[in-house]
Amino acid sequence: MAGTNRSKHVSHDGPVVILVEPQLMENVGAAARAMANFGLSEMRIVNPRETFPSETATTFAAGAGYVLEAARVFATVEEAISDLGFIAAATARERGQAKPVAGPEAVMRDAAAAIATGARAGIMFGRERAGLHNAEVALADVIMTFAVNPAYASLNLAQAVLLAGSVWWNQKIAGALPFSMPEKSPPASRAELLNFFAHLEGELDEAGFFRSAEKRHSMTINLRNIFQRMPLSQQDLNTLHGVVASLVKGRRDRTHRRERNILKPLDIPPDET
Amino acid sequence: MAGTNRSKHVSHDGPVVILVEPQLMENVGAAARAMANFGLSEMRIVNPRETFPSETATTFAAGAGYVLEAARVFATVEEAISDLGFIAAATARERGQAKPVAGPEAVMRDAAAAIATGARAGIMFGRERAGLHNAEVALADVIMTFAVNPAYASLNLAQAVLLAGSVWWNQKIAGALPFSMPEKSPPASRAELLNFFAHLEGELDEAGFFRSAEKRHSMTINLRNIFQRMPLSQQDLNTLHGVVASLVKGRRDRTHRRERNILKPLDIPPDET
Numbered sequence: 001m002a003g004t005n006r007s008k009h010v011s012h013d014g015p016v017v018i019l020v021e022p023q024l025m026e027n028v029g030a031a032a033r034a035m036a037n038f039g040l041s042e043m044r045i046v047n048p049r050e051t052f053p054s055e056t057a058t059t060f061a062a063g064a065g066y067v068l069e070a071a072r073v074f075a076t077v078e079e080a081i082s083d084l085g086f087i088a089a090a091t092a093r094e095r096g097q098a099k100p101v102a103g104p105e106a107v108m109r110d111a112a113a114a115i116a117t118g119a120r121a122g123i124m125f126g127r128e129r130a131g132l133h134n135a136e137v138a139l140a141d142v143i144m145t146f147a148v149n150p151a152y153a154s155l156n157l158a159q160a161v162l163l164a165g166s167v168w169w170n171q172k173i174a175g176a177l178p179f180s181m182p183e184k185s186p187p188a189s190r191a192e193l194l195n196f197f198a199h200l201e202g203e204l205d206e207a208g209f210f211r212s213a214e215k216r217h218s219m220t221i222n223l224r225n226i227f228q229r230m231p232l233s234q235q236d237l238n239t240l241h242g243v244v245a246s247l248v249k250g251r252r253d254r255t256h257r258r259e260r261n262i263l264k265p266l267d268i269p270p271d272e273t
Numbered sequence: 274m275a276g277t278n279r280s281k282h283v284s285h286d287g288p289v290v291i292l293v294e295p296q297l298m299e300n301v302g303a304a305a306r307a308m309a310n311f312g313l314s315e316m317r318i319v320n321p322r323e324t325f326p327s328e329t330a331t332t333f334a335a336g337a338g339y340v341l342e343a344a345r346v347f348a349t350v351e352e353a354i355s356d357l358g359f360i361a362a363a364t365a366r367e368r369g370q371a372k373p374v375a376g377p378e379a380v381m382r383d384a385a386a387a388i389a390t391g392a393r394a395g396i397m398f399g400r401e402r403a404g405l406h407n408a409e410v411a412l413a414d415v416i417m418t419f420a421v422n423p424a425y426a427s428l429n430l431a432q433a434v435l436l437a438g439s440v441w442w443n444q445k446i447a448g449a450l451p452f453s454m455p456e457k458s459p460p461a462s463r464a465e466l467l468n469f470f471a472h473l474e475g476e477l478d479e480a481g482f483f484r485s486a487e488k489r490h491s492m493t494i495n496l497r498n499i500f501q502r503m504p505l506s507q508q509d510l511n512t513l514h515g516v517v518a519s520l521v522k523g524r525r526d527r528t529h530r531r532e533r534n535i536l537k538p539l540d541i542p543p544d545e546t
Contacts, residue, residue, distance in 0.1 A: 034432065036425035064425060094452035098509070101453045145450055147443050152309035152337060153451065159307065162432050163439055170420050177418055178426065179367040180374045236371070 014040045014168055015088075015111045016122035017161055018080050020136060023049045023128045029060025029068065030158030031125075036064035038165030039172065043071040044080045044122070077124070077136050085119025086111055089132050089140035090160055092153055097134065100142045104167040107144040112171060123164055128157050185235035196237050197224055203248050287313045287441055288361075288384045289395035290434055291353050293409060296322045296401045302333025302341065303431030304398075309337035311438030312445065316344040317353045317395070350397070350409050358392025359384055362405050362413035363433055365426055370407065373415045377440040380417040385444065396437055401430050458508035469510050470497055476521050 017035055022028050022045065032043060045052055052073055058065050074080035081087055088107045102110075111121035124140060126132030137143060146163055148155060155163070188196075201220055210216035232240075290308055295301050295318065305316060318325055325346055331338050347353035354360055361380045375383075384394035397413060399405030410416060419436055421428060428436070461469075474493055483489035505513075 030429075033425075033427075033429070037421050037428055037432075039422040039424075062429075063427065092451070094455070096455050098506070099454060101450060103448060103450050105448075143454075145452065146439070147446055147448060147450055148310050149312040149442060150451060151312075152306075154306075154336065155310055156303075156306070156335075159310075159432065159435050162435065166419070166436055166439075169422060173420055175376060175378075175420060177374060177376050177420055178365070178423060179418065181372060181416075182367070182369055233371070 013115065014042070014172075015086075015108075015115070016042045016044055016084065016120060017164075018044045018046065018077070018122050018124045019048070019157070020046045020077055020080075020124055020132055021049060021127045022125075022157065025050050025052065025054040025056040026060045027128060027157040028052065028054065029057035029062075030156075031161040032057070032061040032067035032071070033064040034158050034162035034165055035067050036061075037162065038169035040165050040168065041067055041070065043067055045071055045073045046077050046080050047075060048073065077139060081122055081124070081139060083120055084122040085117075086114035086121040087140040088121075088123045088142050088144040089137040090123055090125045090144045090146075090164065091131050091137060092145060092148070092155060093131060095134055095137050095143065097137060097143070099137070099140070101145060102142050103147060104144055104164050105171070107142055108164070108168045108171050110142065111168070125157060125160055185233035188232045188234050188237045192234060192237050193228070193232065196240055197227070199241060200244050203244055207248075286388065287315070287445075288359075288381075288388070289315045289317055289357065289393060290437075291317045291319065291350070291395050291397045292321075292430070293319045293350055293353075293397055293405055294322060294400045295398075295430065298323050298325065298327040298329040299333045300401060300430040301325065301327065302330035302335075303429075304434040305330070305334040305340035305344070306337040307431050307435035307438055308340050309334075310435065311442035313438050313441065314340055314343065316340055318344055318346045319350050319353050320348060321346065350412060354395055354397070354412060356393055357395040358390075359387035359394040360413045361394075361396045361415045361417040362410040363396055363398045363417045363419075363437065364404050364410060365418060365421070365428060366404060368407055368410050368416065370410060370416070372410070372413070374418060375415050376420060377417055377437050378444070380415055381437070381441045381444050383415065384441070398430060398433055456506075458506035461505045461507050461510045465507060465510050466501070466505065469513055470500070472514055473517050476517055480521075480524070 017031065017040055019028060019031060022031075025048070028043075028045065028048065035041065035043060050056075052071070053068065057068055061068050088102075088111065107123070111123075114121045123144065124132060124136065126136070144164070146155060146160065197220075200223070204210060205216075210219055227240075230236075290304065290313055292301060292304060295304075298321075301316075301318065301321065308314065308316060323329075325344070326341065330341055334341055361375075361384065380396070384396075387394045396417065397405060397409065399409070417437070419428060419433065470493075473496070477483060478489075483492055500513075503509075
């Protein structure tokens with residue numbers, strides 16, 4: 001690929017995004033941003049309707065201007081795809097062509113397989129209004145289409161690029177998320193959990209929460225299941241011990257402050273179990 | 274949900290999209306379009322910065338105005354989510370909260386499970402610049418985040434809605450694509466394929482394509498594998514028979530027209546095999 005602008009931002013391990021005769025530079029810019037979101041860096045533009053480079057495109061790229069700076073303009077689709085070994089054509093409409101149709105997941109797997117052999121891969125996106133012409137679709141190895149609501153199937157150009165890019169990136173990083181729940185404390189052991197239940201149920205016994213000995217059994221099962229539904233850390237249990245102790249202390253303080261003959265409402269309504 | 278505007282376009286089987294203090298009506302409109310693309314119909318807007326309803330939003334909704342017409346505005350997040358049984362908070366940043374973090378696939382599976390029990394589910398999206406506040410994230414059951422390029426993680430609000438919607442719709446329809454390759458003709462039988470090979474190789478024999486008897490064996494294996502790599506229909510084979518016959522006829526006609534003493538070049542260069 002002699003002549004490509006290999007800036008430091010531009011890596012060539014993803015498929016090329018080919019915009020065929022895009023009409024609006026807003027969409028070219030938004031497509032560049034979508035590419036940057038998902039680690040795609042090489043844009044090729046075939047015969048844009050408006051002048052490119054374009055300030056409007058740069059504005060809509062919102063910081064992903066490096067994609068636009070490295071983008072190349074071609075006069076024809078054939079020139080834009082000449083070095084590619086695997087090509088998908090994005091289209092929302094059935095074309096009646098005897099060409100495989102696949103969703104972005106399968107297409108990106110095939111693109112990655114082609115790239116792994118040393119080939120370049122590319123995805124063609126058509127004009128905002130009319131999409132790709134049939135003769136352009138015919139140049140591709142596969143038709144890529146998105147599962148959309150048939151009652152409202154009109155995807156914006158940049159959004160189509162975004163969906164394709166998202167699938168590429170998810171496959172590339174194998175679904176790893178940028179962050180996860182912080183592990184501040186190891187999970188509580190079962191002994192620690194039972195210790196908490198003993199604390200809680202002891203205080204509830206004292207507070208008269210369990211209305212009868214027969215009810216106590218089923219009520220403690222329900223109660224334990226509530227807490228066991230959540231994965232609790234040691235720190236969570238420390239917090240919960242504190243909550244129980246504090247509620248008991250507050251009640252005792254209040255009881256102490258109040259006259260002994262005033263009936264104290266239960267902290268937890270018993271019919272919640 | 275008394276009071277909800279149930280227009281004919283609005284189905285309530287998907288999660289509610291809650292936009293918390295959106296700044297730009299362009300994004301509210303584009304989010305409505307993204308929702309329509311993926312069969313989501315109920316938008317709730319908390320304290321928008323600009324006036325809503327909004328002509329700008331309607332323009333950017335591009336035909337998905339019915340989502341905006343049914344949208345309701347709330348003063349606080351708490352009011353907007355009060356009837357929901359499952360809530361995810363979309364955020365691109367780690368929050369240090371002891372709350373599960375999941376990608377859109379897992380979140381939408383959980384949302385569907387909640388909906389299946391009769392509950393309503395919702396996804397909260399924050400302000401364009403600042404996202405959701407920590408206290409708002411704390412209201413959710415789960416933090417939803419997207420796998421994005423860490424070097425360029427800034428997702429537009431409507432694009433985040435689009436990605437979430439896409440995952441919802443894909444799970445709802447189990448990945449079914451809106452169309453597939455037309456099956457115009459049944460696949461060729463093995464006998465039909467061998468018949469074509471016999472036709473092709475017979476003509477190639479006559480044309481002197483195989484340079485020697487020893488080479489013929491490996492060359493026919495290569496040649497047959499080329500055709501067997503593609504799934505061929507009966508119609509494809511008819512076309513290929515026609516191609517071979519036509520090439521042969523063209524050569525014979527040319528040979529006939531030319532003087533007998535002029536050497537005829539082979540139609541297919543033999544070193545291509």
